[in-house]
Amino acid sequence: MSHKPEPPAMPTRAVTKEDVARAAGVSHITVSRVINSPEKVSPATRERVEAFIASMGYIPNLLAGGLASRRTRIVAAIVPTISHSIFAETLRGLSEQLCMQGYQLLLGQTNYSEEAETGLVEVFIGRRVDGLVLTGVQHSPMTRQRLKAAGIPVVETWDLTDTPIDMLAGFDNHAAGRAMGDYLYQKGYRRMAFVGGDDPRGMARVAGLRESLRHHGAAEPVHLVMPMGAFLQAGREAIGRLLTQHPEVDAAFFSNDVIAAGAALECARRGIAVPGRIALAGFANLEIATEVLPALTTVQISAHQIGLTAAEMLLTRFDGDPLDQAVHDLGYSILERDST
């Protein structure tokens, strides 16, 4: 069609260690050492080589390096979704800590599908990531088997289990749900509802809530399963349904603070008294919980700490150091605010 001289002309070949070595009059291994263990090279040649590296714009091929050394300096993290703030803090903790040590983060999203997780795990093993961070403790048998076979360090997060694949950094969702039940009951609420998705951790929290209510002899909680697309909106819709379809409910416990905040905003809009007409409680202690009116009672957990802990465990493992603990129960606590 057109007759431009030539599109940018993909450079035929990238600069390689050999090229630098030839230019500097040394062997490629010396160049390698200048990069990976400079102290093993005489200052004179080191400086010369460094100058050539800079002037030639040499960038080491980490792919080849990884293949040869069997270390990629990549950690993969698999989360249900990145578009909601719930896991963002964990990812940030992970990323920060790993980045400082020269590791990169490879990201996978499952959209809460176990199948998707299984596929991602296969790909990540194939990529020879140095470590893997999983969300939750429920995984397909295939996933567990592959991970064990690959022998790669794994951290499961955001929950606890007696049978971790390898390492664990989380908290007890069931106990947290129960604690919230106990707290709400003790505050005098008797007809409760749980609003959230049907993912394993949400289910654990309802189960805990239910156990608590049974124990106190209170009525079974209403369980509203919401689509987890738009959180604030889900909260708004949920409170609407609760108010009309279950007018007896006097306290609602939400799967996370964003949904709870959506409910709080809707109550404000409708002029419904919180906690007078209905009490609201969230989960995770996100920023929004303190900013809505009334401020939300919530379950405080350490989302950021989960990421940090996971990263630290992986890093000590990478260094070949022994782990003092492979399982970290990061705990939770009820944070009482004005919404209950």
Place this chain on the structure above:
Amino acid sequence: MSHKPEPPAMPTRAVTKEDVARAAGVSHITVSRVINSPEKVSPATRERVEAFIASMGYIPNLLAGGLASRRTRIVAAIVPTISHSIFAETLRGLSEQLCMQGYQLLLGQTNYSEEAETGLVEVFIGRRVDGLVLTGVQHSPMTRQRLKAAGIPVVETWDLTDTPIDMLAGFDNHAAGRAMGDYLYQKGYRRMAFVGGDDPRGMARVAGLRESLRHHGAAEPVHLVMPMGAFLQAGREAIGRLLTQHPEVDAAFFSNDVIAAGAALECARRGIAVPGRIALAGFANLEIATEVLPALTTVQISAHQIGLTAAEMLLTRFDGDPLDQAVHDLGYSILERDST
């Protein structure tokens, strides 16, 4: 110290193509073909080989494959931060589209540091990613040079420029700021403020706002630079300062909807009339903008579309197909709601 028989005993070696080939009585290249181009293998042997692959739990080493084929099927994305929802939508768009085609996303965070970006770009080039997505259009000379030298497909996002490195999917921040200025002026506001960070895109928006106000002969806008750690809180603090230190301001334009929402919530808390006492406008049309009271006037942009478009351009480039457009101006529009 202890005398455990042996820690989990890192499997000596992973299963390789050779192993499968030997077991199946074919050559390793046949195994390769069964995986990469099954149609070139007779159904009989294919099934045999597939059975062995499954039973032996063989997982191809993508590192070696990438080295040999010079395609890694990895795309890297560099964002200022992942812990705020602003870029999350873009990442989701990218990730969804890429994932469907078998690509993975490698993530980098700069915390708004150009230096950090430069370093990340080097590492990602070293990892031989197939493509790179950058946030913004302002990059260090080193970054630009390396990217051109590497000849790898690059998409810059979230802004426009006359001198893109390669491809571009964004919108005009300066014009968007000006449009908001025009809109607010036309609504009768005369003393405006801009609240945001000092990143290039934020600065472009204030510049646009300033240009609009000058053009209309209105007063220079107050510019409040906020730390970008906690968005809602930043909004709350900003509105506080505005109200006391700049009581003449009658309209505030925020760098994004989350900050604006923080301001709106604080106004609600203090009983300050919006827009009666002060008008509030946000940016990006995030979910929260429609959920606070009053709903926020904002600048609608297509964060998700940016990700999709970037992914599509990269993918067609990977397929060697020609691009109809290397620059996509995704536009913006003023979305009038109740806060102005």
Place this chain on the structure above:
DNA sequence: CTGTTAGCGCGTTCAG
């Protein structure tokens, strides 16, 4: 349809 021959660019032995 199948196999053979070459690297991809580097790190890891081991010698000097």
Place this chain on the structure above:
DNA sequence: CTGAACGCGCTAACAG
């Protein structure tokens, strides 16, 4: 302190 050989596991040509 420096270098030579070898192989990491795979794909890309070509050949049969």
